[in-house]
Amino acid sequence: MSKPSDLIQGTLDLLILKTVALEPKHGWAIAKRIQQMSREVLQITQGSLYPALHRLEQQGWLKAQPGVTDTGREAKFYTLTAAGRRQLARELESWERLSTAIGLVVREAE
Amino acid sequence: MRRLFDRLLLRLRSLFRGQATDEALRGEIELHLQEEIDALVSRGVSARDARSAALRAFGPRGAIEDACRDTRRVASAEQMAQDLRIAFRSIVRQPTFTAVCTLSIAIAVGVNTMIVGVAADVLFAGPSAAAPDRLISIQVGGGSHTSYPRWRDLEAAGALAGVAGYSIEDAVNWRGPERTLPLVPMIVTPNFFDLLGVPIAMGRGFTAAEARPEANPAVVVVSHGFWRSKLGADRNVVGRSLVINGQSYTIVGVLPDRLRSIPGLGLSPELYLPVSRALVRDLDEPQAAHVQLVGRLRPDQTLPEGRAAFATIASRLAIEYGDTRFGGIAQFEPAGSTSLLGPMASTINAFFAVLVIAVGLVLAIACANVAGLLLARATTRRREMAVRAALGAGRRRLIQQLLAEGFWLALFGTGGGLLLMITLDRMLSRLPLPLPVPLPVHLRAALDGRMLLYALFLTIATTLLCALAPAIQATRPSQLPALKQDDSSFVHRRWTLRRLLVVGQVAVVMVLLAAATIFLRNLAHAQTLNPGFDTTQTLVARIGLVPGRHTHETSRELLESGATEISAIPGVAGASYAWAAPVIGGGRTTGALIPIEGVGQVQALYETNFVGPGFFRTMRVDLVEGREFSADDRRGRPAVAIVNEEFSRRYFGGVNPVGRTIHLPGPNDRAYPATVVGIVGNIKHRSIGEADRAAIYEPYAQRAGAPGTVHVFVLTTREPSQIAATVARILEGMDPSASVNVQPTRQALSSALMPSRVAAALLGALGAVGLSLALVGMFAVVSYSVSRRTPEIGVRIALGATRRNVIALVLREAAVLAGAGAAIGSIAAWGGAAPLAMFLVDGLDPKDPATLAGTALLTVAVSVAAGWGPARRAMRIDPITALRAE
Numbered sequence: 001m002s003k004p005s006d007l008i009q010g011t012l013d014l015l016i017l018k019t020v021a022l023e024p025k026h027g028w029a030i031a032k033r034i035q036q037m038s039r040e041v042l043q044i045t046q047g048s049l050y051p052a053l054h055r056l057e058q059q060g061w062l063k064a065q066p067g068v069t070d071t072g073r074e075a076k077f078y079t080l081t082a083a084g085r086r087q088l089a090r091e092l093e094s095w096e097r098l099s100t101a102i103g104l105v106v107r108e109a110e
Numbered sequence: 111m112r113r114l115f116d117r118l119l120l121r122l123r124s125l126f127r128g129q130a131t132d133e134a135l136r137g138e139i140e141l142h143l144q145e146e147i148d149a150l151v152s153r154g155v156s157a158r159d160a161r162s163a164a165l166r167a168f169g170p171r172g173a174i175e176d177a178c179r180d181t182r183r184v185a186s187a188e189q190m191a192q193d194l195r196i197a198f199r200s201i202v203r204q205p206t207f208t209a210v211c212t213l214s215i216a217i218a219v220g221v222n223t224m225i226v227g228v229a230a231d232v233l234f235a236g237p238s239a240a241a242p243d244r245l246i247s248i249q250v251g252g253g254s255h256t257s258y259p260r261w262r263d264l265e266a267a268g269a270l271a272g273v274a275g276y277s278i279e280d281a282v283n284w285r286g287p288e289r290t291l292p293l294v295p296m297i298v299t300p301n302f303f304d305l306l307g308v309p310i311a312m313g314r315g316f317t318a319a320e321a322r323p324e325a326n327p328a329v330v331v332v333s334h335g336f337w338r339s340k341l342g343a344d345r346n347v348v349g350r351s352l353v354i355n356g357q358s359y360t361i362v363g364v365l366p367d368r369l370r371s372i373p374g375l376g377l378s379p380e381l382y383l384p385v386s387r388a389l390v391r392d393l394d395e396p397q398a399a400h401v402q403l404v405g406r407l408r409p410d411q412t413l414p415e416g417r418a419a420f421a422t423i424a425s426r427l428a429i430e431y432g433d434t435r436f437g438g439i440a441q442f443e444p445a446g447s448t449s450l451l452g453p454m455a456s457t458i459n460a461f462f463a464v465l466v467i468a469v470g471l472v473l474a475i476a477c478a479n480v481a482g483l484l485l486a487r488a489t490t491r492r493r494e495m496a497v498r499a500a501l502g503a504g505r506r507r508l509i510q511q512l513l514a515e516g517f518w519l520a521l522f523g524t525g526g527g528l529l530l531m532i533t534l535d536r537m538l539s540r541l542p543l544p545l546p547v548p549l550p551v552h553l554r555a556a557l558d559g560r561m562l563l564y565a566l567f568l569t570i571a572t573t574l575l576c577a578l579a580p581a582i583q584a585t586r587p588s589q590l591p592a593l594k595q596d597d598s599s600f601v602h603r604r605w606t607l608r609r610l611l612v613v614g615q616v617a618v619v620m621v622l623l624a625a626a627t628i629f630l631r632n633l634a635h636a637q638t639l640n641p642g643f644d645t646t647q648t649l650v651a652r653i654g655l656v657p658g659r660h661t662h663e664t665s666r667e668l669l670e671s672g673a674t675e676i677s678a679i680p681g682v683a684g685a686s687y688a689w690a691a692p693v694i695g696g697g698r699t700t701g702a703l704i705p706i707e708g709v710g711q712v713q714a715l716y717e718t719n720f721v722g723p724g725f726f727r728t729m730r731v732d733l734v735e736g737r738e739f740s741a742d743d744r745r746g747r748p749a750v751a752i753v754n755e756e757f758s759r760r761y762f763g764g765v766n767p768v769g770r771t772i773h774l775p776g777p778n779d780r781a782y783p784a785t786v787v788g789i790v791g792n793i794k795h796r797s798i799g800e801a802d803r804a805a806i807y808e809p810y811a812q813r814a815g816a817p818g819t820v821h822v823f824v825l826t827t828r829e830p831s832q833i834a835a836t837v838a839r840i841l842e843g844m845d846p847s848a849s850v851n852v853q854p855t856r857q858a859l860s861s862a863l864m865p866s867r868v869a870a871a872l873l874g875a876l877g878a879v880g881l882s883l884a885l886v887g888m889f890a891v892v893s894y895s896v897s898r899r900t901p902e903i904g905v906r907i908a909l910g911a912t913r914r915n916v917i918a919l920v921l922r923e924a925a926v927l928a929g930a931g932a933a934i935g936s937i938a939a940w941g942g943a944a945p946l947a948m949f950l951v952d953g954l955d956p957k958d959p960a961t962l963a964g965t966a967l968l969t970v971a972v973s974v975a976a977g978w979g980p981a982r983r984a985m986r987i988d989p990i991t992a993l994r995a996e
Binding site for chain 1: 134135138139141142144145146148149167168169170171174177178
C-alpha cells in the first residue's frame with residue numbers, strides 16, 4: 001500500500017478538490033472515489049485525507065454541511081466553494097504544466 | 111466579505127469551542143470507520159475482521175486527529191496573537207500618534223457612554239427592588255391616583271402578591287441646621303418596603319406593622335444623597351431624628367447610592383415617609399387621590415392572569431362603593447417603563463434620541479480623525495507593507511495586521527473614555543438637576559455589565575470605522591510595489607479618502623452646531639417674549655405651608671397680613687398673593703361645560719388661579735375693563751370672577767362679559783354662579799413659549815382650595831433682589847414651620863427655561879467637542895498636504911510665487927474642504943431640523959436660513975483658521991532645499 005508521501009506534494013489537495021467538484025461528499029466517499037477513479041492505483045491512507053480536508057476548509061475552499069450518507073447515517077458533507085472552484089482551476093493548470101514538463105524530461109532521458 | 115466572515119466564525123469556533131470541535135472530529139472519523147465496515151461486510155467479511163481491517167486502512171488515528179487539530183490552531187489563535195503582539199509594538203513605538211488617536215476616541219467615547227448610560231438609565235432600567243420584573247404599575251378608576259382607604263381594600267382583597275402605593279407630590283419642610291428647606295418626599299403605604307424589597311444600605315425600611323397610619327408613625331428612610339450631603343455621611347445616623355413639618359421623625363434606614371426609585375426617570379426623593387394623618391389630611395376620604403399603585407404578581411401569576419384577578423376585585427369593589435368608574439383598569443403594565451408617563455414620554459424620548467444621535471455623530475468625527483491619521487501613517491509605511499508583501503504576507507494578513515493596530519487604539523481609547531465617563535458621572539451625582547420645582551432628579555450613568563458590553567461593541571465598531579478603510583486602501587495591490595520607486599511628489603489627487611473624511615467631519619460638526627444654535631436661539635427668543643406680567647421690578651415668594659396646620663381662612667389671614675407688612679417696606683410699591691404663580695409654579699387647567707348668561711352653554715378649556723386683592727396691579731397685568739378684586743370680595747359676599755381677553759374672545763362670542771353671570775364647576779359636581787367683574791390682559795400660564803390660553807381668576811378669599819403651596823408677589827421701586835431678604839424674613843416670621851423661597855421674578859422665570867437651557871448647553875458642548883476634533887483632522891490633512899507638496903511649492907517659489915500666493919494656495923485647499931463640508935452639513939441640518947420644532951417656543955422656525963448661513967460661515971472660518979499653521983510653514987519653504995531633496 002502506498003503512503004501519502006508517495007503522492008507528489010500538493011496533489012492530494014488537487015484530488016480532493018476535483019472529487020468534490022461534482023457533488024458534495026463525506027470523507028469516506030471521497031476516499032473511495034479517489035481509489036475507484038484511479039482504478040485502485042492510488043491507495044491513500046484513508047486517515048490522511050482528514051487533515052487535508054480540514055486545511056482546505058480553513059482556507060475557505062471547502063464548506064462543510066450536514067447530510068445523510070447512502071447508509072442513512074448523518075455525516076459532514078464537503079462542498080466546493082466559489083473560491084475552491086477557482087483554486088481547483090489554478091491547481092489543474094499547474095498540474096498540467098508540471099506533468100507535461102516531467103513527461104518531457106522523462107521521455108528525453110529514455 | 112461573506113467568506114471572510116465565515117472563516118472568522120470557523121476560527122472563533124475553534125478558539126472558543128475547542129472541546130466541541132474535537133468531538134465533531136471524533137464523530138467524523140467514527141462515521142468513516144462505520145461506512146468502511148459496512149462496505150467490507152457487504153463484501154462478505156465477518157464483522158470482527160471488518161473492524162480491524164477498517165482501522166488498518168484508516169491509519170494512525172491519534173496522529174491524524176492531532177494533525178487535524180493543528181490545521182485549525184495554527185491558522186487561528188496563534189496568528190491572531192502574533193498580529194496583536196506586533197501591532198502593540200508598532201503602536202507603542204509612536205507615542206505621539208497613539209496619544210492623539212487615543213485622546214480623540216476617549217473624548218468621544220466618554221461623552222457617548224455618558225449620554226447613552228443616562229438615557230438607558232432613564233428610559234429602560236427597571237426600579238431597584240426585589241424581582242422588579244414582577245412589579246406592575248396599576249391605574250384604576252380613571253385616575254392616576256387612588257385614595258388610601260381604597261388602596262387598603264385592594265390590598266386586603268389579595269388579588270396579587272400585594273399592592274403598595276406611593277406619591278411624590280407636595281413638599282414637606284425639613285428644619286435643617288441653618289434654614290428650613292422644602293423637600294419633595296416619597297409618601298408611601300406602610301407595606302411599601304415589605305412588599306417591594308427596596309435595597310437598604312444602612313438600618314432597615316419601616317415595616318407594615320410600625321408604619322400603620324393609626325399608629326401615627328414618625329419614621330423616615332433617607333436617600334444616600336441626602337445622607338451624604340445633609341447629614342454629613344454620619345455612620346451612626348440610624349436612630350437620629352429629623353424635624354419634618356415641625357414634627358420629629360426617627361431615621362430607621364438609609365437607601366443605597368444609585369437607587370432607582372419606583373417611578374424611575376431619575377427621580378430620587380430624599381425622604382421616604384409613611385402615609386399618616388400628619389402628612390395627608392383627608393386620609394379617610396374615599397374619593398381623594400392619595401397614592402399611585404404598584405402591585406407585585408404572585409410567582410405563579412402571568413401578567414394577564416394578574417390583570418384578570420385584579421379586574422375581578424376592582425369590579426366587586428366598584429359595586430360595594432356604588433362607584434361604577436372604579437371597575438375600569440386604565441393601566442396594568444410592568445413598572446418602570448416610560449410609556450407610563452403618557453404624553454411627556456414622547457418629549458423625553460425625543461430629547462434623548464436627539465442627544466444619542468449627537469454623541470453618535472461626535473464618535474463618528476473622532477473615528478474620521480483616527481482614520482485620517484492612519485491613512486497618513488499608511489503612506490509613510492508603504493515600504494514596510496511592500497517588504498511584508500514581498501516576503502509572502504497575503505493581502506488579508508496585511509489587513510489583519512493593520513486592523514490589529516486599530517484595535518489597540520480603539521481599546522486604549524474606549525478604556526480612557528470609560529474613565530472619563532466615571533468622572534463625569536461623579537460630577538453629576540453631586541449636583542442635582544436644577545429644575546423649576548424642588549423635584550429631586552439625579553441623572554446617573556452606571557458602569558455595569560451592560561455598559562461594559564456596550565463599550566466592547568464601541569471598541570469593535572471603532573476599530574472597524576477607524577482602521578478598515580485605511581487598511582484596505584494601504585494594501586491595495588497598486589500601492590504595494592513601492593519597493594522599486596518612491597511615490598511621485600507631483601501627483602496631486604484632489605479627492606482622496608482623507609479629504610473626503612475631513613469633508614464629512616465638517617459636515618457633521620455643522621449639523622451639531624446648527625442644532626445647538628437652534629436651542630440657543632430658542633433661549634434668546636424666549637427671554638425676549640413678554641409673559642404679560644412684570645418680570646423686572648417684581649419678586650415672587652413661594653411659601654410651602656405644612657398641611658393641616660392651616661385652614662383656608664387662616665392661610666388667607668397669613669397671606670393678607672404678610673402682604674400688608676411687606677407693603678410697608680421702603681422701596682415696595684405693592685404686594686399681593688395668589689395660589690399659583692404663572693409659569694413659575696402651580697396652576698390648574700380645567701375643561702368644563704359652562705353656562706354663560708346670554709350666550710348659552712360653552713365647552714371651555716381654561717386656566718384657573720385664585721388671587722388676592724391688587725394681584726393684577728402688583729404684577730402689572732393690564733386691566734382691560736371693569737375692576738379687579740378688592741378686600742370686599744370675601745366669603746359671604748356675592749361670588750365674582752375675572753376673565754382674560756382670550757377667554758372673552760373665545761367663549762363670549764362678541765358679547766361684553768362684564769356684569770354677566772357664568773356658572774363655574776364647584777365641589778361635588780355642583781355648579782355655582784359668579785359674576786364677571788373685569789377683563790384682564792393675557793399672560794403666559796404654563797410656559798413662556800405657549801400660545802395664549804383662556805383663563806378665569808377668582809378671589810382667593812372666596813374660593814381657594816386647600817392651602818399647600820401659595821405665592822406672594824411684591825412690586826418694588828428698587829432693584830428687587832435687594833429687598834428679597836427682608837421679604838423672606840417677614841414671611842418666615844409669620845409661620846416658622848413654613849418653607850419660604852423668595853426670588854426676583856426674572857430669576858424664577860429663568861428656571862422655567864431650563865429644558866431649553868440644558869439642551870442648548872449639552873448640544874453646544876457636543877458641538878464644541880466635535881469642532882475641536884474636526885479641527886485636529888483639518889490641521890492634519892493640510893499639514894500632510896503641505897509636506898507632500900513641498901517640492902511643488904519650492905518650484906513655485908523659485909518661479910516667483912509670492913508669500914501671499916503660497917498662503918492662498920494652502921488655505922484655498924482648507925477652504926474648499928470646509929466649504930464642501932459646510933454645504934453638505936447645511937443640507938443635512940435643513941432636512942433634520944424639522945423634528946426639533948417640538949422643543950421650541952411657539953412660532954420659532956427651526957429652518958431659519960440666516961442661522962444656518964451663520965453657522966456655516968463660522969464653521970468654514972474656524973476650519974480655514976486651522977490651516978493657518980501649515981500655511982505659514984509652506985510660506986517658509988526654502989526652494990533650494992526643497993528641490994535638492996527631490
